[in-house]
Every structure is written in structure tokens, then in C-alpha cells.
Amino acid sequence: MFGLYVHIPFCGHICSYCDFPKRVPFSDKEIKLYLNKLISELHSYSAYYKDIDTIYIGGGTPNFLSDYDLEYLLKNIHNCNISAKEYTVECNSEYLTLKQANLFKKYGINRVSIGMQTINEDGLKLLNRHHTKEDIRRSINSLLENGITNINIDLIYGYFNQTINDLKLDLDFVLTLPIKHLSCYSLILEDKTLLNLKHKETELDEDLIADMNILINNTLKANKFKHYEISNYAKEGYESRHNLKYWSKEEYIGIGQGATSYLNNKRITNPIYLYKYLNNEEKTIEKLSQIDEMKEFIILGLRKVDGILKKDYIKRFNRNICDDFNYQKLIDYNLLYEDDKILKLTDKGLLLGNIVFEEFL
Numbered sequence: 001m002f003g004l005y006v007h008i009p010f011c012g013h014i015c016s017y018c019d020f021p022k023r024v025p026f027s028d029k030e031i032k033l034y035l036n037k038l039i040s041e042l043h044s045y046s047a048y049y050k051d052i053d054t055i056y057i058g059g060g061t062p063n064f065l066s067d068y069d070l071e072y073l074l075k076n077i078h079n080c081n082i083s084a085k086e087y088t089v090e091c092n093s094e095y096l097t098l099k100q101a102n103l104f105k106k107y108g109i110n111r112v113s114i115g116m117q118t119i120n121e122d123g124l125k126l127l128n129r130h131h132t133k134e135d136i137r138r139s140i141n142s143l144l145e146n147g148i149t150n151i152n153i154d155l156i157y158g159y160f161n162q163t164i165n166d167l168k169l170d171l172d173f174v175l176t177l178p179i180k181h182l183s184c185y186s187l188i189l190e191d192k193t194l195l196n197l198k199h200k201e202t203e204l205d206e207d208l209i210a211d212m213n214i215l216i217n218n219t220l221k222a223n224k225f226k227h228y229e230i231s232n233y234a235k236e237g238y239e240s241r242h243n244l245k246y247w248s249k250e251e252y253i254g255i256g257q258g259a260t261s262y263l264n265n266k267r268i269t270n271p272i273y274l275y276k277y278l279n280n281e282e283k284t285i286e287k288l289s290q291i292d293e294m295k296e297f298i299i300l301g302l303r304k305v306d307g308i309l310k311k312d313y314i315k316r317f318n319r320n321i322c323d324d325f326n327y328q329k330l331i332d333y334n335l336l337y338e339d340d341k342i343l344k345l346t347d348k349g350l351l352l353g354n355i356v357f358e359e360f361l
């Protein structure tokens, strides 16, 4: 089965750390042009509709769209008769209204991901996020009133000047919310972001970030969240089916500006600039070699806390992992664990995943 990713690049303002394809729209006309192009791209994949079982509308900020535009998009997706078991939309709590939650319910959305990042006021300023913790509570109430209970919160930690106690307050707040899933990302200073421009010279404190990671792990586990991917935690049965497709290297379709599809051993990427996407400029098609496929299968698969089933590797490549890669050193350093069935990161490996992944590149 396939996943479908739908990219809405529009945002009300730009967060200082963001390197996603996004923009503050110039006009209403630009949004309408984009939605029409997006829907025609969706129709070009009609042969796949019956085999899609997850949909993820991400961004950008999908719920920055007006109610009229949002309904236009959702109605068009609905008309494709895709029977998705999991249907997620990303939201900014600043804009999330009862009317929007009502539209989500009406068109079958059953999972909502809210970008909270932090509730610390200095942190919100640094990240250029404009919501308040009241917005988060109000948004969640609107969703619950519409029967949408599968809710994710995104958290960012390790930003400049954040203390362990600040993080603890964020976690305490999050744990008062009736949510099923948490994604916790340590801040990355991506190139060409406002944060990087301003703080290029500032070093992130790696030791503090490791301590924060441990605090997150211990706190969430103690509160019955299962750690199932390096940065992701869920209540039992609420793991993200759509994102698991990426980590299990299953096939997916991505539509919209800068979106990527993975189909038939090819990575197909849409133009990264909006005007190029709107002008139907060529997609970039990269044919993955067998060795690329193997490396990606391992690197993505090891992100899952349960790791890789060796029989899945054999099924996919008709070979044994240990014949293709030498990872004994990682086992000796207690970064990887292996038995006759699985290969997975150890607790230490989960903290130092990048060191492990480099060995498979």
C-alpha cells in the first residue's frame, strides 16, 4: 500500500529555524493557482488511488488556508475515493478554529499534528512562533469536540539558552494534554535559515542536548508513551502509519512544491521553487542503485526503535545484511545490537544515531 503526501507551502510568517519549502503568499490568486495545480497533479496519480492507505497534508501550514480554500482542497481529495486508514493534517494552533476542526471531521481527517515547539516565551520569540499555550489548549478542545482524538504535538528542544528546567516545563505542559503522539526534535541550524544567519557562530551544547534527550525519554516512558522512532513517541497503537512507511522504505507519492515520491526504485522530486512548480517545470528523477536502496533501507530502518527484521532485508534484496555491510565495530562500541532475527540501535546508539548512520553511507 502507498502513502500520499500533499504539500501546502503557505505560512502566515516564517519561523526562524525553518528550511521547508514555504512562503507567505503574495495573494489569494496565488493560493488558488497552487491548489488547482496540486489537484491536477493528484489526478495524474489516479491509478494509485485504490492502493493508498495513508494521507498526510503537511507544509507549510495547511490550516493557514481560508475555510473556503481548505474545503476546496479537502473536497477534491475526498472525490478521489481514497480509503485512508490514517489521514493527517498539520496545523498551527494560531489559526485552528472550531470551523476548521469541523471541516476536518466532515472530510475524514482522523489525525492532527500541531506544531507547539515550546511554551517558553523566550523560546517562542527565538523560533519566531506566535502562538500561546492557550492556543494549543483551545485547538485541542476544538478537535476533541469534533471527535478527533488522535493528536500529535511537535516539540523542539536544545535551542539557545534553553535550560533543562525550561524543557521540563514544556514536558509538564504537554503531559496535561490529551494527546496520543509526540515528536521531539533537537534544534538543527539548517543552512539559509534566519536562525543560522543570526547565530552562525553560536555552538549548540551537545552535552546538554544529550541530557535533554535522556530527560524526554525517561519522562515520556514513565507516562506510557512508547518510544518507537528516534524522535517519536506514541501511546500504544497510535504510531504514525504514514511516517512508518518512510522509515520502512515503502512506496509513497508526494504532490506539491518540492514534494518527493518514491516509486519503482526512483526518487521523483518536484521543483523546489513555487513558480517552477506552477509552470510545470520538470521533476527531478533519480534512479536508485541496488546499493543505494540497501543503505537507505538500513539507515531509515534503524531509526525505528525495534530496528530491522533481517528476514525483511532478505525478502527485499535476496541477500543477508551481514554479507553486504561490516558493522562489527558498531556492535563492539555498543551502538548496535544484533541477534539472529534483528538489527537495532542500542540505547546508546539511539542517542548517537548519526555516528551509526555514517558507517552505512
Ligand code: SF4
Pocket (backbone or CB within 6 Å): 010, 011, 013, 014, 015, 018, 019, 020, 022, 059, 060, 061, 092, 115
Ligand atoms: S509554520 Fe512550519 S513550514 Fe511554516 S515557517 Fe514555520 S516551521 Fe516552516
